[in-house]
Amino acid sequence: MQKKQLMRTLLVCFSVFALLMACKHEIPVYNPPVDNGGGSGGSGGGGTVTCSPDTVYFQQQILPIIVSNCAKSGCHDASSHVEGLNLTTYSGIMRIVSPGNPGNSKLYRVIVTSNNGDRMPPPPDPRMPQEQVDLIYKWIQQGAKNNACTGGCDTAVFTYSGAVKPIITSQCQGCHSGAAPGGGIDLSTYNGVKAVANNGKLWGAVHKDPGYVAMPPAGNGLSDCQLTQIRKWLDNGSPNN
Numbered sequence: 387m388q389k390k391q392l393m394r395t396l397l398v399c400f401s402v403f404a405l406l407m408a409c410k411h412e413i414p415v416y417n418p419p420v421d422n423g424g425g426s427g428g429s430g431g432g433g434t435v436t437c438s439p440d441t442v443y444f445q446q447q448i449l450p451i452i453v454s455n456c457a458k459s460g461c462h463d464a465s466s467h468v469e470g471l472n473l474t475t476y477s478g479i480m481r482i483v484s485p486g487n488p489g490n491s492k493l494y495r496v497i498v499t500s501n502n503g504d505r506m507p508p509p510p511d512p513r514m515p516q517e518q519v520d521l522i523y524k525w526i527q528q529g530a531k532n533n534a535c536t537g538g539c540d541t542a543v544f545t546y547s548g549a550v551k552p553i554i555t556s557q558c559q560g561c562h563s564g565a566a567p568g569g570g571i572d573l574s575t576y577n578g579v580k581a582v583a584n585n586g587k588l589w590g591a592v593h594k595d596p597g598y599v600a601m602p603p604a605g606n607g608l609s610d611c612q613l614t615q616i617r618k619w620l621d622n623g624s625p626n627n
């Protein structure tokens with residue numbers, strides 16, 4: 387009986403703490419739920435590190451692009467996990483990463499290989515943009531930590547080119563482009579994004595409103611700051627600015 391009460395008190399304390407943390411930071415720091423398989427947790431956990439331009443952060447930069455490019459349904463998502471690989475979690479991704487050694491990491495090798503038979507994502511999907519390849523290289527070189535940071539997003543910036551497009555490029559375009567885009571929705575052009583801005587589906591999906599399919603379908607989802615940027619852009623008439 388007493389034990390039960392203690393558990394309850396602990397639970398309440400934890401919830402209050404979690405709430406406080408959520409209010410304090412504009413961008414909630416993601417704490418991986420059951421995902422400590424990698425051992426070295428890096429600076430995850432604490433999570434109060436301010437984003438530095440010299441460091442690549444798994445939670446903010448790497449996970450979204452891997453989900454977008456590799457965790458499509460039928461590929462390496464939680465339900466399909468082709469070749470036993472679920473690339474929606476840190477521990478899943480670390481099975482093909484050799485920390486500090488990009489050349490020895492299958493993750494890096496399959497995205498840069500010139501052999502189309504081995505290449506990921508497989509043709510006819512396009513190659514990952516070079517900028518994303520470079521980020522993955524640098525992250526592995528820096529030790530492939532499960533790290534996270536706060537900051538690095540400004541709600542005062544809400545243009546298409548300055549805010550919306552970069553979010554789409556890193557978090558959505560891997561699935562929403564190419565020959566068979568997810569849901570038949572191609573987000574690789576302004577017109578494609580504008581169409582879902584106009585019909586309400588863009589906001590419904592990223593804000594995870596009832597009645598919409600939540601987007602992105604795996605990973606952390608957009609931060610509060612990124613949601614604010616998209617909301618302001620929509621309220622401004624979703625211009626091509």
Ligand code: HEC
Pocket residue numbers: 453454455457458459553554557558559560561562568569570571582587588590591592597598599600601602603604608
């Ligand atoms: C891992 C692949 C993947 C990623 C990443 C992804 N999508 Fe999707 N998206 C899909 C698929 C597949 C569907 C169709 C889902 C369905 O109809 O059940 C879809 C559907 C949608 C829809 C229609 C939702 C509805 O309720 O009709 C919108 C809008 C959308 N995505 C926007 C986005 C945006 C914006 C992002 C990035 C923030 C994103 N998606 C990231 C695969 C993805």
